[in-house]
Structure formats: C-alpha cells, structure tokens
Amino acid sequence: MTDTDAQRQWHCLSPREVAAQLDSSDTGLSTAEADRRRESFGANELPLPRPPGFPRMFLRQFISPLIYVLLAAMLVSLSVGKLADASFIGLILLLNAFIGALQEYHAHRSALALRKLMVSRARVIRDRETCEIAAEALVPGDMVLLSSGDRVPADLRLVESTGLEVDESVLTGESLPVYKDSDVLCAEEAPVAERNNQCFAGSLVSSGRGRGLVTATGLHTEMGKLSLSLVSAESAQPPLFQRIERFSKKLTIALLGTVAVLALIELARDTPPLVIFMTVVALAVSAIPEGLPMALTVVLSIGTRRMVKRHVIVRKLVAVESLGSCTVIAADKTGTLTENQLTAREVGFCDGGSYIVNGGSLPVDPDPQVEDHALMARVARVAALCNEAELHPLENGQWHSSGDAVDQALLVMAHKTGYKRKALLRAHRLEGQIHYEPALGFAATLHADGDRQLVCVKGALEKLLPMSSHMATADGDVALDGERAVAQMQRLAERGARVLALAEGHRSSVEGLSAAGLSDLCLLGLVGMFDPLRPEAAAAVAECRAAGINVCMLTGDHPHTAISIARELELADSGEHAVTGAELERAANDGPQAIDALTAGARIYARVSPEQKLTIVQSLQRQGEFVAVTGDGVNDAPALKSAHVGVAMGQRGTEVAKESADLLLTDDNFASVVAGVEEGRIAYQNIRKVIFFLISTGAAEVVLFVLTTTFGLPLPLTPVQLLWLNLVTNSVQSIGLALEPGEGDEMQRPPRRPKESLFNPLMLRRVITSGLVMGGLAFGCFYWLLQQGWHVDAARNSVLLLMVLFENVQVFNSRSENRSIFRQPFFANPVLLLGTLAAQGIHILSLYSPLMQHVLGVSPVGAKQWVALLAVAILQLLAMELLLLFTKSRRSGDPPS
Secondary structure (H helix, E strand, O other), X not given: OOHHHXXXXXXXXXXXXXXXXXXXOOOOEOHHHHHHHHHHHOOOOOOOOOOOOHHHHHHHOOOOHHHHHHHHHHHHHHHOOOHHHHHHHHHHHHHHHHHHHHHHHXXXXXXXXXXXXXXXXXXEEEOOEEEEEEHHHOOOOOEEEEOOOOEOOOEEEEEEEEEEEEXXXXXXXXXXXXXXXOOOOOOOOOOHHHOOOEEOOOOEEEEEEEEEXXXXXXXXXXXXXXXXXXXXXXXXXXXXXXXXXXXXXXXXXXXXXXXXXXXXXXXXXXOOHHHHHHHHHHHXXXXXXXXXXXXXXXXXXXXXXXXXXXXXXXXXXXXXXXHHOOOEEEEEHHHHHEOOOOEEEEEEOOOOOEEEOOOOOOOOOOOHHHHHOHHHHHHHHHHHHOOOOEEEEOOOOOEEEEOOHHHHHHHHHHHHOOOOHHHHHHHOOEEEEEOOOOOOOEEEEEEEEOOEEEEEEEEOHHHHHHHEEEEEEOOEEEEOOHHHHHHHHHHHHHOOOEEEEEEEEEEOOOOOOOHHHOOOEEEEEEEEEEOOEOOOHHHHHHHHHHOOOEEEEEOOOOHHHHHHHHHHOOOOOOOOOOEEHHHHHHHHOOOHHHHHHHHOOOOEEEOOOHHHHHHHHHHHHHOOOOEEEEEOOHHHHHHHHHOOEEEEEOOOOOHHHHHHOOEEEOOOOHHHHHHHHHHHHHHHHHHHHHHHHHHHHHHHHHHHHHHHHHOOOOOOOOHHHHHHHHXXXXXXXXXXXXXXXXXXXXXXXXXXXXXXXXXXXXXXXXHHHHHHHHHHHHHHHHHHHHHOOOOHHHHHHHHHHHHHHHHHHHHHHOOOOOOOHHHOOOOOOXXXXXXXXXHHHHHHHHHHOHHHHHHHOOOOOOHHHHHHHHHHHHHHHHHHHHHHHHHHHHHHOOOOO
C-alpha cells in the first residue's frame, strides 16, 4: 500500500474490493500493522494554524491611529533638530511594540497548547477487539465504528450502515443530513456530495450507526484539501471587545475635543506651535488607554490558563468573561451532577419481587443465588444479548468497558450473574438488530434459538408496555398487569434509579426485525440503575445559590428519578414539581407566553426532548436570564449552541456537543462549571480594575493641564515626560493588575446584569474623584513651587515624580471597588508589588542617568523631598477610602458622616 492509495476512487468499489485494496478486513488491523502504517502515512491530523512570525507581530503593533500620531511627533522632532525627544519617542514605540508582540506571541502559543488538549476519540476494531483510540492514531485500513453524535475522524468507505445520516455541511454546504448506504456503488465522476457510500472527516453523524474502513487520513482527506482555507479564516471579534472599542472611540472623541481647546488657548498665549503640538499629542496619548485591548487579551488569557488548572478548557476567549455573568445554569444531570457510572443494583419484577445484584466490582465469581432464580436468569440473558458494550479483562487484573453507559451497566450485571455475552452470542447467533436512538426510546435484537427466533428488547417502560401481552412472575408467565409494572417502576424511580424495562419473545417462523413487528412480548422486569451524585455536586449547587445563580436540572429521566436527585442536591423540597416534556408540549400549543409561565421559577425538567431543551433555554433568555448550559450528548447540542455560554463534557461528550460549546470540562464535573464561573467573575473584575487604573491616571493628567492652562501657568509636564508616565511607568503596573487574584467573595455577589456597561456609575464616581484629587494636588504642588521661586524645570521634575508616586498609590486603590486597601492581603499579588517597585525604581534610576536626565529634563531629588511628595500622594489613598465609606453609607441608607 502506498500514498497513492489515498487518491483512489473508493466510492466506485464494493466493500470487499476496498478491504482487499487496503489489505484489511472486517476485523480491522493488528496493532503492529497500524503502527507500521502510521510511520508511513503519519498522524491523522491537520497541521495546526501557524501563528504569524514574531517580526510580523512586532510590525503589527504599529497599526494604530494613536501610534501614527506618535510617529508623526517623532518625525516633527527630527525635522526641527530635537534629536533627544525623537530618540525617546522612538525608543518608547519600539519598547511598546516589543511588549505587545511578546504578549500576542504567548497568547497564540497558549491557544495552540489548548487545542492539543482537545483530543478527539474514535472507536475502532484493533486486534479483533473494539477499543477507543485517539483519532490522530487512525491509519488507512482501520475499521471505524460510528454512532449518533460522532464526528467522523477520517475519510471512510462504509461497509455497513443502519439508518445512517451524516451532516456534511462543513464540506458541501448542504444544510440537510445526507442518507448513507454502504451497499450502493457511485459513479466515478460523482462529486463528494453524492458519494453516499462514504463518510468524510469533519462531518457529523446525525443519526444511525455504521462501520467503515479508513481510506484517507490527515491532509489526504477531503477536509485536508480545505485545511489551508479553513486555517486562514479570521474569526469575528467578540462582543466584549466590540464594547471596549466603542467605549475607547467615545473617550477618544471627548479627549480630542478637550486637547483641541487647550491647543487654541496656548496658541492665543503665543506658545510655540511645536511645543503645543508635542504637548497635545502626548496629552491625548496619556489620557486614551491605547493599551486597553491588549490588556483585555492579557486578562482573558490569564483567566484561560487559570481555568485550565480548574479543569475548564476555553474554546472561545471571550467565554471566560461570559461564564462569569451567567444568571442561570441549565445543567444536564447525567455525568455532570452525577458520576455517570451507572450500576445496575436492583431488578424489580412485575409480581412485586426484586433481586439485589452483587455490588462488588469486577472481577467477581458469578452470584450463586442466580442459579435458583429463573426470572433473574432470563433478565440477565436479555441484558447481555440486547447490548452493544464491550467488556475486556486487562493485564493488571482490572476490567475495561466501552460503549453506552446503560449497556455497560447491563453487561456488568449480566457478567456478575454468570452470563457472558460472547458465550451467549455463540449459542444465540445475532440475526437482526434495531439500534437505540433517543427518538425511538428502545433497542431490540433478534437471535437464533434452535428452530425458533429469540427477540430481546430493552427500553423505557412506556415504550415496552404496548409491545407486551404478558409478564414474567415467580409462578410463570401471566397476562400483563400494566399497573403493577408501573408501580414497580415508580418504587425504583423514587429512590433515584434510572429504570429500564427488559422484555423477550419467541417466533416460530424466520422473519426480519422491525419496530412495527414487535408485539406479544413477555415483560421480564425492570432494572434499577443508580448513578451516584458527584461528591462535590451538592456543595457546588449551594455555592451557585450563594452567588445568586439559579441551577436548573434537565434530564430525559423519569420525573421521579429527577426529583429524587434534585432533593439530594437540595434543588427541590418535598413538594417540588418537575416540569415534564409533555407539559412543555402542551404549553407550546398556546404560544411562548405559556411556555414562559411554565419555566418561570422551575428548577427540574424531566423527560425532555432535544427540541424541548432548546425551548427551555430560549424561554429563559426571553425572561432576561443570561443562560449557561451544560451537556454531553448530541441531544444537548441545540441548547449548547443557543445558550449564551455552552459547556460540554470533555471526557464523555460527543463530538457534536464539543463543537457546539464554548467551554469544555476535562473532568465532566459540575463543580468545575462553578469554578469557571468564579474565574469568569475574577476576569471581569480585573478588566474593570485595569480600565479604572488607566482611565483615572489619564484623567488626572487632563485635570492638571486644564488647571494650569486656566491659570495661565507654564505647561506642568513636557511631552516627553507625559509619554514616560503613560507608556513606561503606567504599563509596568497595569500588567500586575491583570494578574490580580480573586478577592474571595466573588461567589457571594449577585451576577451582573447582562447589559451592564463597563463604565457604570460606580466607576464614574471613582474616576472623577481620582482625577480631581490627583490632578488638583499635582496642580497645587506645581503652583506652590513656582510661587516659591523654583525654576519651571525643577518644578516639573517634582511634579513628574509626584505623578509616578500617584500611580504607585492608585494601582493599589484599583485592587478593589468595594473593599478598603487596609483589608486586602498585601502580598497576595507579588507581580503587582514587583511592578510597583519596578515603576518607581525605573524612575529613580532615570533621575541619576545622564542620558535620561537630558531626555526627560529631570534631576535627582533629596530624601526629604521624596518623602514630602510621597505624603502628598498618600492623600489620594485617603480620598479613595473616604469615597468608599461614603458609598457604603449610601448603600446602607445611613447619612454619610
């Protein structure tokens, strides 16, 4: 076999011919042969999108209107012979571009690392056994098994298909699923959209099941041919960034108007045009937070890394912040709130009897009691035969099971009672099968049984009752008593069990198996399968309640099961009612208002269909809720996609669920969703902290310049000094704020309103207060020094140091909006401390550097002067503490003292 095999017209060949060409068979490949082929063909993966090179990222930092203004200022300085000013501006631009490019480079590297964590899985036959492997390990000739919700891992030629429909819209643009038939042969010239005997990498299995031989992997697949165009596609800017951009544009317009007025005033005073131009440029740049988009990216990237440590993978960066603002979490029960390790613990019979299954773990000796329990023997036989799971002993003495969780639980139960599936299949050859589908509600198999046929059926009791005419009891088979069967089901369901009914029947004539032909069955019993709560689930739900987040449980289980689990979680009390799918269906006939009335305040939803999960999410959204949805199955995909934030299970989730979600849980644990909410709230808080710090220090400089211009004083700071403040000392400290840990009470606060602005009244009050205090004190200092006869350069030197000290104080004021600086752990953020010391240290070094003395126009200051300026800067801290006390007193309703 060679690389040219990938180019063959597989759709023109029969399954037998394809297997021969690929040197494979229905039993797949051996592990040794697969390893050999992988060396030849490489991994089954598309090349990850390569981030732009560092030089390109570096040059991209200069694409900004504000940077253009600085470049113009540098060129003007050069043209008039101010080499020192031009050199400083150039140095700042280079430093800013380098830092920005470095942050962007690391963000790309982090994104690629996260993509590598999102490994797709595939079920294959290797060494004649069904197993699950990483999709990248597939090679041509592998036999792949497909079922509903799977993403096709490679290009396949189907060898078997049952009701198989595949969504190929990613390749063909066809919106409707395509029906697949393994038995048809296609014309040689048939396009991809018409090759109905093939499945292609990247497409999604909408329904049905199938088996196929891998014909192409990696870049040889049809998806591989599209990979370059897919990699180069640009994603849309997230709404959060769009709001920030709108905010920045409004701020820019306001500040440009302000500096234009200042420029006109200075022109009227005969200030040299060059000085006016450089000052206006520097002031505009100082007041506009041009580094805010990058700061946002840093905050969200840090939140992403923190979430990974808490078992949450972020597929969309903006989802970090979005999850923190959710007001409702609609959680799928199985696998999220529970462990998703179903165990068949009890079998209830229609005559009221029951059988407790041995609770020990495999391997175990068969339960000797079953030999004297004919009913249990019949149940175990059906459970093993009507089953698609696999159970394999491992070398370490443990057992590995694969397949659907319900099938695994039934197979383990049968094994414990002495019934091995492989041995049963040898005695009862499989002759027909109806695979389980959510819409169908049951599965069935047809087996040879001597000169008759044995029909084995499993499914929901309401599905099997119409098919059954009698029921098994200890005294033999009797006419069906549906009420007794329902009573047994309710008994098990009220204990929190997932209940599955089993039935069997015999036929004397050989005929095919169809859903319509299932009748005259004997109802054997009801298996109670328990899925224990995750140990952290109840505490996580309580934490959500404390955080003002409503938790709703969505499940396809029986209402009794749902209510029992909800009570354990303290989601429901004894009188709680579960909204059922039937009730939603009736409400849908009366319109959206009836649905909203039903979902308002509801916390438990049972027996809901995929369409109804979507209906519930949309109803909550109409009521003004910000909805996060968790799920793992193909039936959860519509709700995941429609929700404000979709959270899929990374371990057991289907590929379609993962593709529909914004976040993935690596441990499938609801507690991790709550941890993600906390990290999202921390990220949003840090965004506000960075915005406040950048805007407030810029506002202080605007106030300073407005006051000095109004009083006819010289400019308090030179353009280069302003650039030094805002592009050096400010930037160093803002990075520390992006790394600020949580304040510890994030989950005790109510969620923010979805439409709440970043620049809300609280931030406006804090910015105005900060700007007036810092700007006013700096003006007072400058005015007093000039009145004392100081030279304007010496006065500017002191004002510049004072502004750096103001920044040092303000960065600590920015750590919390509602908590005193004296109640915050001082050493909780070492990076912030180092950044503050670095900002002050860099400035002090500049005072003693001959080069910087010449560029900035600064000189050393004495210890007494430094201490005096620090005392003035601390007044800003006291002002913010007073504002905090005033704000708290207003909230409590008491008059401010």
